[in-house]
Amino acid sequence: MERSRQAPLSILLKHSGALSPALLTQVAAAAGRWRQAEIDINFMGDLAQNLFPSPLPRCDMLARLELSIDDRRTSLFRHVAPEEVVQAFPLLVAxxxxxxxxxxxxxxxxxxxxxxxxxxxxxxxxxxxxxxxxxxxxxxxxxxxxxxxxxxxxxxxxxxxxxxxxxxxxxxxxxxxxxxxxxxxxxxxxxxxxxxxxxxxxxxxxxxxxxxxxxxxxxxxxxxxxxxxxxxxxxxxxxxxxxxxxxxxxxxxxxxxxxxxxxxxxxxxxxxxxxxxxxxxxxxxxxxxxxxxxxxxxxxxxxxxxxxxxxxxxxxxxxxxxxxxxxxxxxxxxxxxxxxxxx
Structure with a gap:
C-alpha cells in the first residue's frame, strides 16, 4: 500500500502465502481509500473475515470492484443484508x-x-x-x-x-x-x-x-x-x-x-x-x-x-x-x- 494516508489505493489480493490476519486487517483499515480492487476471496478461508468484517467497512472511494467468491468455500456475504452492501460501496459503478x-x-x-x-x-x-x-x-x-x-x-x-x-x-x-x-x-x-x-x-x-x-x-x-x-x-x-x-x-x-x-x-x-x-x-x-x-x-x-x-x-x-x-x-x-x- 502507498505510504500517503490520503492517496487512493489499487488493491490486488489473489492466492498468496504471504497473506496474514494482520495484513488483511491493515488493508481493511484503509478501505476508505480503495479506488479499485480485485479480490479473490475463495482461497482466504476464515481470513476473509479480516478483510470484510461485520459490519462491512465503508469504501467511500471505491469505483471498480472485481470479486471472486464461491459460497462452497466461504460463507462471506451469505448473510449480509443488501442495504449494508450499498452503504459500504456508495460510489461503486463497475x-x-x-x-x-x-x-x-x-x-x-x-x-x-x-x-x-x-x-x-x-x-x-x-x-x-x-x-x-x-x-x-x-x-x-x-x-x-x-x-x-x-x-x-x-x-x-x-x-x-x-x-x-x-x-x-x-x-x-x-x-x-x-x-x-x-x-x-x-x-x-x-x-x-x-x-x-x-x-x-x-x-x-x-x-x-x-x-x-x-x-x-x-x-x-x-x-x-x-x-x-x-x-x-x-x-x-x-x-x-x-x-x-x-x-x-x-x-x-x-x-x-x-x-x-x-x-x-x-x-x-x-x-x-x-x-x-x-x-x-x-x-x-x-x-x-x-x-x-x-x-x-x-x-x-x-x-x-x-x-x-x-x-x-x-x-x-x-x-x-x-x-x-x-x-x-x-x-x-x-x-x-x-x-x-x-x-
Missing part, C-alpha cells in the same frame, strides 16, 4: 463478479440497479437472469461462461427483460442449451444499442427472432471463432436478413483460416434492401484487398461512411472523400464496450 458455479449472493441485490458496468463470469445458475432484470438502461453488461446446465426446454417459459444499453455474451462453452434459450425466447433487450454475440450454426438461427425483440439495436458485433461452423453460405445469407434493417454498425470477427469469400461477396453486392442503414462496417480475420474495398464503396455509397479492415490491407490512396478506411486493431476491440457513441 462490478465484476465470478461465482464459480454457485448462486449469486442476494447481498448484491440493491447494487445491480446502480451499476454502469456489470460483468458476470461463471455464474452458472438462474440467478443470472435475476441480475439481468435488475440492471438499468445506463449499464453495460458482459456475460462470460454463464448459464445453467440444463436443457433448453426447461427454461422456455422464462422471459427476462434486460434494460442494459450494451450487452456482450462471450464464451458459450458447455452452456450451449442455455445460451440458445436466451436468444430464442428468454432475453428481451428493449434498450440495447450494442450487442456482442458468439456465432455458431445453431445460434445463428436464433438471432433473427432475438433482433426482433431488440428494437433499439443499431450496433452488432458477431464473433465467428470456428473455421467451418456456421457454413459459409449460411453466414453469407445474414447480409439479406430484414431483421438487420436498423443496424448502422456491423462488426464481423472471423476465424483467420475460414473461407469467407461468399460473405465478402454478399457485402459488396449492390442491393439497397440489404443492410440499408449500414454506415460503419468492420472486418477482422478475413483477407480483403483494395479491389474489394472499392467494390464495397461503389455498392454502398453514400450510406457507408466508415470501413475497418485487417492490418496490412492495402487501402485507397489518396483517400476517397466521404469514405473513411482504417485498420481494425486489437486496441479497437478493447474499446468496443467502452464507447457508447453510435457512429
Amino acid at each position: 462490478f465484476t463478479l465470478q461465482t464459480d458455479e454457485t448462486q449469486v449472493p442476494s447481498a448484491f441485490d440493491l447494487l445491480w440497479p446502480r451499476l454502469e458496468e456489470c460483468n458476470l463470469t461463471q455464474c452458472r445458475s438462474r440467478d443470472v437472469l435475476k441480475v439481468l432484470a435488475l440492471l438499468s438502461s445506463n449499464c453495460r453488461v458482459g456475460l462470460t461462461s454463464c448459464g445453467q446446465d440444463c436443457q433448453a426446454d426447461t427454461l422456455s417459459s422464462i422471459v427476462t427483460v434486460c434494460r442494459a444499453s450494451v450487452v456482450s455474451i462471450v464464451t458459450i462453452g458447455s452452456r450451449q442449451a442455455h445460451f440458445l434459450s436466451l436468444l430464442s425466447t428468454i432475453l428481451q433487450l428493449p434498450n440495447a444499442r450494442k450487442l456482442w454475440l458468439p456465432v455458431s450454426h445453431r445460434s445463428l438461427l436464433s438471432i433473427p427472432g432475438f433482433l426482433n425483440r431488440s428494437p433499439t439495436l443499431s450496433h452488432l458485433h458477431l464473433h465467428i471463432s470456428d473455421q467451418t461452423d456456421p457454413h459459409s453460405q449460411t453466414l453469407a445469407e445474414l447480409v439479406d436478413w430484414p431483421e438487420l434493417g436498423n443496424i448502422r454498425r456491423l462488426e464481423l470477427w472471423l476465424h483467420k483460416d475460414r473461407n469467407s469469400t461468399r460473405l465478402l461477396d454478399a457485402l459488396k453486392r449492390a442491393d439497397s434492401k440489404a443492410l440499408p442503414r449500414l454506415n460503419s462496417l468492420a472486418i477482422r480475420g478475413a483477407g480483403v484487398n483494395l479491389a474489394w474495398i472499392l467494390a464495397v464503396h461503389k455498392a454502398r455509397a453514400p450510406q457507408l461512411q466508415k470501413l475497418l479492415v485487417p492490418i496490412n490491407t492495402t487501402i485507397p490512396q489518396p483517400p476517397i472523400p466521404g469514405f473513411d478506411v482504417q485498420f481494425w486493431d486489437t486496441q479497437f476491440l478493447g474499446e468496443w464496450s467502452k464507447n457508447l457513441e453510435i457512429i
Whole structure:
C-alpha cells in the first residue's frame, strides 16, 4: 500500500502465502481509500473475515470492484443484508463478479440497479437472469461462461427483460442449451444499442427472432471463432436478413483460416434492401484487398461512411472523400464496450 494516508489505493489480493490476519486487517483499515480492487476471496478461508468484517467497512472511494467468491468455500456475504452492501460501496459503478458455479449472493441485490458496468463470469445458475432484470438502461453488461446446465426446454417459459444499453455474451462453452434459450425466447433487450454475440450454426438461427425483440439495436458485433461452423453460405445469407434493417454498425470477427469469400461477396453486392442503414462496417480475420474495398464503396455509397479492415490491407490512396478506411486493431476491440457513441 502507498505510504500517503490520503492517496487512493489499487488493491490486488489473489492466492498468496504471504497473506496474514494482520495484513488483511491493515488493508481493511484503509478501505476508505480503495479506488479499485480485485479480490479473490475463495482461497482466504476464515481470513476473509479480516478483510470484510461485520459490519462491512465503508469504501467511500471505491469505483471498480472485481470479486471472486464461491459460497462452497466461504460463507462471506451469505448473510449480509443488501442495504449494508450499498452503504459500504456508495460510489461503486463497475462490478465484476465470478461465482464459480454457485448462486449469486442476494447481498448484491440493491447494487445491480446502480451499476454502469456489470460483468458476470461463471455464474452458472438462474440467478443470472435475476441480475439481468435488475440492471438499468445506463449499464453495460458482459456475460462470460454463464448459464445453467440444463436443457433448453426447461427454461422456455422464462422471459427476462434486460434494460442494459450494451450487452456482450462471450464464451458459450458447455452452456450451449442455455445460451440458445436466451436468444430464442428468454432475453428481451428493449434498450440495447450494442450487442456482442458468439456465432455458431445453431445460434445463428436464433438471432433473427432475438433482433426482433431488440428494437433499439443499431450496433452488432458477431464473433465467428470456428473455421467451418456456421457454413459459409449460411453466414453469407445474414447480409439479406430484414431483421438487420436498423443496424448502422456491423462488426464481423472471423476465424483467420475460414473461407469467407461468399460473405465478402454478399457485402459488396449492390442491393439497397440489404443492410440499408449500414454506415460503419468492420472486418477482422478475413483477407480483403483494395479491389474489394472499392467494390464495397461503389455498392454502398453514400450510406457507408466508415470501413475497418485487417492490418496490412492495402487501402485507397489518396483517400476517397466521404469514405473513411482504417485498420481494425486489437486496441479497437478493447474499446468496443467502452464507447457508447453510435457512429
